[in-house]
Amino acid sequence: MIRLRNVSKRFGSRLAVEDLTLHVPAGEIYGLLGHNGAGKSTAIGIMLGQVWPTAGEVLVCGHDVTARRQQALEKVGAIFETPVFYDYLSGWRNLEILSHYSAPTPAQRIREVIDWVGLTGRELSKVQTYSHGMRARLALAQALLPQPELLILDEPGNGLDPEGIHEMRQTIGRLHRELGLTILLSSHLLNEVEQICTRIAVMNQGKKVFDGALGEVKKDRAWVRLRVGDFSRAVQALRQEKIITDERDGQWVALAQNVGTDQLVRRLVEQGMAVYEVAHEEQTLENFYLSLMKNDGPSRLW
Amino acid sequence: MVNMFFPQLRNELWKLFGKKRTYIGFLMFLLAQNVIVVLFRFTNGPRVSMQRTLEGNGYLAEQFISGLTVATFMLFPIAYILMPLYVSLVGGDLVAKEAEDGTLRMILARPISRLRLLLVKWLAGVIFSALLVLALGLFGLLFASVWFPWGGLFVFVPGELFGVFDALSGCRQYALAHWVMVTKASTVMGLAFMFSCFNVKPAAATILALSFVFVNFIMQNIPYFRELQHWFLTYHLNVWQSMFAQPVPWWKLGQSLSILLGFNLTFLVVGATVFQMRDIKS
Numbered sequence: 001m002i003r004l005r006n007v008s009k010r011f012g013s014r015l016a017v018e019d020l021t022l023h024v025p026a027g028e029i030y031g032l033l034g035h036n037g038a039g040k041s042t043a044i045g046i047m048l049g050q051v052w053p054t055a056g057e058v059l060v061c062g063h064d065v066t067a068r069r070q071q072a073l074e075k076v077g078a079i080f081e082t083p084v085f086y087d088y089l090s091g092w093r094n095l096e097i098l099s100h101y102s103a104p105t106p107a108q109r110i111r112e113v114i115d116w117v118g119l120t121g122r123e124l125s126k127v128q129t130y131s132h133g134m135r136a137r138l139a140l141a142q143a144l145l146p147q148p149e150l151l152i153l154d155e156p157g158n159g160l161d162p163e164g165i166h167e168m169r170q171t172i173g174r175l176h177r178e179l180g181l182t183i184l185l186s187s188h189l190l191n192e193v194e195q196i197c198t199r200i201a202v203m204n205q206g207k208k209v210f211d212g213a214l215g216e217v218k219k220d221r222a223w224v225r226l227r228v229g230d231f232s233r234a235v236q237a238l239r240q241e242k243i244i245t246d247e248r249d250g251q252w253v254a255l256a257q258n259v260g261t262d263q264l265v266r267r268l269v270e271q272g273m274a275v276y277e278v279a280h281e282e283q284t285l286e287n288f289y290l291s292l293m294k295n296d297g298p299s300r301l302w
Numbered sequence: 303m304v305n306m307f308f309p310q311l312r313n314e315l316w317k318l319f320g321k322k323r324t325y326i327g328f329l330m331f332l333l334a335q336n337v338i339v340v341l342f343r344f345t346n347g348p349r350v351s352m353q354r355t356l357e358g359n360g361y362l363a364e365q366f367i368s369g370l371t372v373a374t375f376m377l378f379p380i381a382y383i384l385m386p387l388y389v390s391l392v393g394g395d396l397v398a399k400e401a402e403d404g405t406l407r408m409i410l411a412r413p414i415s416r417l418r419l420l421l422v423k424w425l426a427g428v429i430f431s432a433l434l435v436l437a438l439g440l441f442g443l444l445f446a447s448v449w450f451p452w453g454g455l456f457v458f459v460p461g462e463l464f465g466v467f468d469a470l471s472g473c474r475q476y477a478l479a480h481w482v483m484v485t486k487a488s489t490v491m492g493l494a495f496m497f498s499c500f501n502v503k504p505a506a507a508t509i510l511a512l513s514f515v516f517v518n519f520i521m522q523n524i525p526y527f528r529e530l531q532h533w534f535l536t537y538h539l540n541v542w543q544s545m546f547a548q549p550v551p552w553w554k555l556g557q558s559l560s561i562l563l564g565f566n567l568t569f570l571v572v573g574a575t576v577f578q579m580r581d582i583k584s
Contacts, residue, residue: 011581041584042583045582045583049410050407050582051583069413069415070413073413076411078408078411080407082404088320088321089320093320097313097316098409100306100310104309146412152411
């Protein structure tokens with residue numbers, strides 16, 4: 001659905017996106033993660049033909065965005081971090097205006113999306129009277145008007161209260177389930193991404209540092225908390241036997257591929273070491289993300 | 303996509319005329335014209351001076367101190383100072399305000415080309431300019447006619463213009479002057495619109511356009527540059543007043559209108575090029 005090949009974007013002397021290669025397959029809920037200023041919004045701007053890449057190729061729905069922007073965006077809806085509208089006009093009028101930038105849209109279609117997002121009854125009120133949540137729904141309505149196949153959400157959880165975030169999560173699920181949309185979601189809310197997305201890419205300082213299925217993250221090499229009499233001696237022995245690949249914080253060891261905790265315990269007992277505790281650490285996206293940021297790249301982990 | 307042009311233009315007009323600030327120009331014209339007409343009616347200065355000039359040239363003053371004459375008398379200061387201000391206010395807003403508010407990013411997430419978006423916006427600006435000039439002419443004539451009788455038209459700009467018309471031909475010249483004035487309004491709007499396409503705040507676009515116009519006007523009126531005045535934009539912008547000359551200098555009018563057309567196209571092309579190359583970011 002989206003394919004970026006070696007895309008870079010330079011603003012003056014600052015490289016905002018560096019050699020980014022990304023593939024968002026159809027049918028996925030794809031999370032683009034990264035801290036503020038990591039280059040997520042610039043990457044989304046490039047996908048929407050709003051920011052011109054300095055180098056690289058950008059294909060959206062099979063069309064080159066820089067050369068055939070209109071065809072590329074025909075079936076794309078987008079929502080940006082703070083939903084902004086023509087506040088002095090009604091919700092209905094806003095939708096009418098925005099829909100005409102895509103294609104002729106019958107009133108029936110506008111009614112349908114208003115109904116879908118749950119704004120029926122308030123569509124004729126001026127947008128300036130809408131709450132933040134209602135604006136978010138109106139933003140969703142405008143994105144759904146062209147009957148998109150791809151929905152791009154740039155930091156949609158920003159400024160929402162916990163209820164709003166919960167509602168947003170439910171809505172994204174519904175969009176994926178009921179309308180079969182491919183969704184690209186940029187966020188720095190790790191918990192949200194973890195609950196919603198099927199695949200993720202992580203960006204740091206304009207570079208992609210990870211790209212893969214969320215399941216892979218959770219199946220990442222297991223860190224095991226190991227409490228023994230002499231941790232250094234245990235690590236030395238386990239490394240020699242190639243049972244672990246890494247250690248941290250004086251109590252965590254990373255098991256090598258295809259090694260179980262039973263082997264680890266057996267080896268330590270054979271060495272005559274007292275083992276007090278062996279516990280698997282649950283790999284969360286947060287742990288994973290933080291380790292990526294700490295290592296500034298995937299090379300050590302992947 | 304051709305059939306989408308008119309709905310898109312209508313959208314721009316909805317956006318433009320849905321905003322309160324769009325009406326500031328209309329409101330200020332109403333205010334300024336009422337103040338001028340009341341001052342003209344209840345003070346002696348300008349009326350007596352006009353009377354003297356008319357009588358000194360062998361005309362009966364009471365035949366020419368009419369609603370039409372007062373409406374034209376009011377036209378000059380408003381067209382020179384207020385009108386550029388309000389058209390550049392709207393022209394400067396057209397792109398830059400949407401960029402500032404973030405709505406431009408939402409529009410450009412849709413499959414509309416930047417050039418097409420600019421064209422509908424520019425056209426909406428031209429329609430606004432034409433309506434503002436129309437309001438200027440109609441309001442002026444209406445308020446002046448409340449206080450002054452129907453009669454001939456007398457126009458006098460020392461050293462530049464002296465025109466005396468009967469009521470009917472005066473009306474025609476008054477209408478034609480406004481018709482030509484639309485080119486002034488849309489050129490100034492186009493200038494502000496061009497600046498609005500740059501990555502600047504709406505106020506900056508308005509101020510840049512006004513500065514350009516006023517600097518031109520000041521330079522045009524410096525005696526040293528008198529011989530070169532036709533090189534300045536304002537010389538051509540104010541060609542509408544030649545509709546009150548006797549006879550009307552049609553050649554000069556055609557020349558100035560052609561130059562203004564060139565300016566308009568240049569502003570549009572520069573604006574479109576800059577806008578096309580720009581990155582639209584939040």
